[in-house]
Amino acid sequence: MVLELSQQQIHLLHACLAESVDQLRDEVLHTDERALREALKAKLDRLQDLQRQVDSLMRAEDGEAPLHL
16 A cells, blocks of 8 residues: 655654554553563554654655555
């Protein structure tokens, strides 16, 4: 899937992802059940991968950049 995002949308997505990563990381740290913690860690890894993709888009100089999911 390819989404065309403006720089403003990329920055908003970056902020939302950063907040979600922080919240999910806290959830992983405070979860006692091992199976649930492992599932949350897997989701956290995927979210952080997406955040890295958005970080690279933010460094792009053009106004519109495709986001490959």
